[in-house]
Amino acid sequence: MTRKEVIYAVLVLAAFAVLAFIPSLPNSAAVLSLVIPITMYTVLATSWALFSGPTHYISLATAAFYGVGAYMMAPALEVMPYWMVLPIAALSGALLAALVGAMTLRLSGVYFVIFTLGLAEMVRQVITWYQNNFAGTRGNYVFVDINDAQIYWQLLALALLVYLVGWLINRSRLGFAIRIIGNDELVARHSGINTARAKILLFMVSGAFAAVVGAVMTPRFVYIEPAMAFNPEVSFLVVIMALLGGVHRLWGPLVGAIPFALTWEVIASNFPAQTVLLMGIAFLLVVYYIPSGVAGIMEKVYFRARQQRREVSHG
Amino acid sequence: MDNRVRVLEVRNVTRRFGGLVAVNDMSFDVHEQEVMGLIGPNGSGKTTMMNLISGALRVSGGDIMMDDQLISDMPARHIARAGVARTFQLVRMLPTMTALENVMAGAVFGHKKLWGRALQVHAMRQLERVGMGTSAHLPTSALTYIDQKRVELARALAANPRIILLDEWLAGLNPTELRTGIELIADLRAEGRTIILVEHVMDAIRSLCDRCVVMNTGRKIAEGTPAEVLSDDEVIRAYLGDDDD
């Protein structure tokens, strides 16, 4: 690690340590109901960007992974303790991602978007069909004693983990391979890179995170139905937040998730009937006006300022 | 009489694009430490032939062997790992990366597998070799087209390839640059590499190539030393015919 990296690591750890005290604030229930979605979307958007940032594949599969994690919680709790469900959720998310990846990542980006969008819906339909025909229920009760503060701490730990994993990937051969692939897949192949494998591995990482987030969030709901677990809104919001923040830096999605998750809480409670419309508008605005995200703009401003300073000191 | 070591063997290779036969029943050998020119008028199938050797395209028929290994059914990454590196007729940079990172890309996953400090040093040496050492940390968008071509060659060399495919790498160079370029390619041969050169620059073909294969509309129409093929009637007709349109 370079000195700069050590400083960053210390700052990040300090920030997380401070954030961990939020549940002990007075009136913490209200605060938690805001910071839980923010943290949740930070993890989802950051892990989404690990794959979609360098590859430019827009995945709308987040809801599918999230839903698998969320939906397996109730039945899994009947046979194992809570803490064991989380790694199994991660594994399920990764496996589903591997399956989808193997089927679609050889195709061009457009097919990928459509396929991933359909995936959440398909999994939801399959589960609904199964429950209607064989289980005789429409949903599941989640019996586990986990409060909001504990959920928040778990999400915080996941956020720390996603940054650690992202940082490790960025400095690994896999991270370099995926950057080359994002730049020019043909050059990547001629450089000896197994492009399909690299893409699938990264997609698995992002699928695993989304599934664990789904599992962690489930105890907030007493009763969970497929329509709640596999909500396509999650997929779209994650894309908007990640693109808004910027996908070329590890910290980019965070910059998008904080303001947007807050805004969305307000929108969803005040205009519940217009959420789809507003989400669509937000999507278009982000894609048209800030394609490189807030992080991209911030970096540009920073570099320009630095350049000017240099010109001043030299001239 | 032919006791040179054959590294590449192209046997009856054909490639179709729909109804168009871009490469038609081509056969030739390439020997170790040889510069082989692949020449012919525009659209005669040279780039397609290079794409078939490097695995960017699949053959529609025929076989390509490297040493005793069939490579025409291998994916491009395996061919790269076996020691084939290439440049592209239209330069392909990795645009969000620096010149140095572009070169590093050639030496991590392929025929050479370096990482860390060793990779940096190795890539830097390749850049210096093509005269781009001082531009190592520039983004490739800041480089001229010719400089990008140099970086691309450095990336190919970074893999320490046995066979290098150069598709009109010398095109667009001024006379001084051309001389340096020709010397560089001669050096690559001297260190034991085998080079297949697609070129329109006659000076380069005459001074560099041990042998030439001439293509026209996908077919091989001549093979021999540069002097032989360039005085061949059919070759002259093919090139003049090309001048007419």
Ligand SMILES: Nc1ncnc2c1ncn2[C@@H]1O[C@H](COP(=O)(O)OP(=O)(O)OP(=O)(O)O)[C@@H](O)[C@H]1O
């Ligand atoms: N991917 C492709 N799809 C369809 N047709 C192609 C494709 N690649 C090449 N061709 C056609 O195959 C023929 C040979 O093209 P190729 O690029 O191999 O010629 P070339 O000898 O390299 O020409 P030049 O000297 O202009 O580079 C041309 O008619 C070209 O249009």
Ligand SMILES: [Mg+2]
């Ligand atoms: Mg060509």
